[in-house]
Amino acid sequence: MSEQRIDLKKLERKVWTSFYEDGIWDIYLGLLLSAIAVGAFFTDTGLTEKYSIIGHSGVIVLAILVLLLGKRLITVPRMGTVVFGPRGRARLTKTQILLAISCVTGLAAFLLLASTMGNATARQPVMDYIIPIFWTVNMLVLFSLAAYFLNYRRLYIIGFLYAVAVPADKIMRQLLHIDLSVIAFGVPALAILIMGFVVLARFLKKYPKTHEEEQNVEI
Amino acid sequence: MSRKDRKRHESPPITDVDRIIHEPSRYLIMAYLYVVESADFLFLLRQTGLTKGNLSSHLGRLEKSGYVDIKKRFSGKIPQTLLKLTREGRTAFEAYRNNMKRALANLPRGEK
Numbered sequence: 001m002s003e004q005r006i007d008l009k010k011l012e013r014k015v016w017t018s019f020y021e022d023g024i025w026d027i028y029l030g031l032l033l034s035a036i037a038v039g040a041f042f043t044d045t046g047l048t049e050k051y052s053i054i055g056h057s058g059v060i061v062l063a064i065l066v067l068l069l070g071k072r073l074i075t076v077p078r079m080g081t082v083v084f085g086p087r088g089r090a091r092l093t094k095t096q097i098l099l100a101i102s103c104v105t106g107l108a109a110f111l112l113l114a115s116t117m118g119n120a121t122a123r124q125p126v127m128d129y130i131i132p133i134f135w136t137v138n139m140l141v142l143f144s145l146a147a148y149f150l151n152y153r154r155l156y157i158i159g160f161l162y163a164v165a166v167p168a169d170k171i172m173r174q175l176l177h178i179d180l181s182v183i184a185f186g187v188p189a190l191a192i193l194i195m196g197f198v199v200l201a202r203f204l205k206k207y208p209k210t211h212e213e214e215q216n217v218e219i
Numbered sequence: 220m221s222r223k224d225r226k227r228h229e230s231p232p233i234t235d236v237d238r239i240i241h242e243p244s245r246y247l248i249m250a251y252l253y254v255v256e257s258a259d260f261l262f263l264l265r266q267t268g269l270t271k272g273n274l275s276s277h278l279g280r281l282e283k284s285g286y287v288d289i290k291k292r293f294s295g296k297i298p299q300t301l302l303k304l305t306r307e308g309r310t311a312f313e314a315y316r317n318n319m320k321r322a323l324a325n326l327p328r329g330e331k
Contacts, residue, residue, distance in 0.1 A: 006247070012254035015266065080262030081299070082255050210261060 013151055016088055018079065020152045021206075023199030024070040029158050030192030031063035033165065037189055040181035074200075078207035094149045102142045109134045132166045139163040154195065161188035236322065239284045240315040244269055245277050249312045252287065252304040260300040278302065286311055 039056035043049070084092075109131060116123040143159020146152070169184035240246055247267050252258065258266075264274055281287040286308030290301045304312070 006250045008250065008254055011250055015251065015254055018266070077297075079265050080259045081294075082258040082262045085254060085256045088255075207265060 012085075012087055015082065016084065016091070017151055019082075020150075020154070021199070022070070022075045022079070022203045023196040023201075024067060024075060025152075026154060026158065026192055026196030026199060027070070028063050028067040028196075029162075030189050030196050031059055031066060033162060033185055033192060034189035035059035035063065036165070037182050037184075037186035040179070040185060044179065044182060074204075078203070078209055091149050091151070095146050098142060098145050098149070102138055105134075105138060109138075128170065132170050135166040136163045154199075157195070158192055161192055164188060236318050237311055237315045239280065239286065240312060242277070244273060245281060246315075248274070248277055248281065249286065249304065249308065252302060253309065253312050257301055257303040260302065263302060281308070284308075 035056050038059045039052045042052040042055045113123075113126055113131065116126050139159055139162040143155050143162060147155030147159065165185045165188050168188075169181050172178075172180040172184060240249055244267070247269075248263065251263060251266055260274070260278075263278075264271060267274060269277070278287060278289065282289050285305060288303045288305050290303075292299055292301060
């Protein structure tokens, strides 16, 4: 890029998107969705709910570890560190607000479900229609807006894969009359994980690990 | 003097542009540092595609001119070189871009 005309907006976007070039966020999100599949798997095998919760929580802990250690041990030694300017900080703030709104609506859905406890007639439509519709809309809106704000295009696909999981589970249950939650959550999670690992492999090829001395230069 | 000629007369001559920034590699370094708050040497090395020696020598020049602030620190056991545009560097970069834009916009059209 030796030309003297540089579009600073494009350059800033390039620097920002390089932050997601490692695929670590994709793997993290894939693992989070697979946690539901793992929980369902333990339930299907006839183990008690305790094991299901342990399996589910274990995958969530693994996802968090992958995100934190991946960035620290894979991304930073290969790509270096950057502190983003006001534009980048504004993007993060918007996404944080979005996440907070999504959490509040999620809590509202949970409270709605909790209010039907002990009332099977009232619970059925909530479980069959309201929760799947809420999940789908919430995931599509949340991930699409986050993808737009963060300039992270793969989030549109990830959002779609998250969104289809619950309706797919419900549809399969109604059509086949068997619980296929493992497949309904596991297949989208696997697709996200494969995408993440492909991006990670490309990243590792593009940015080989540097020697320590390369990070400390005499200027 | 017409308005157009007056505007052309007011714009800085091309020879007045900041020669420190005018060098393409240094301009690229300044552009990257302009769009972020700070970055380390490795990040700039990856983004610009310059060689280590080249980047190092250009950064030295920019530091000498007071445009880039260079700090060394340790991140755990790993040494890290942090780079940041100074306020002077930011102003100089903006001024360079404006000057170049005006100087190039006012060049007479060439004959076809």
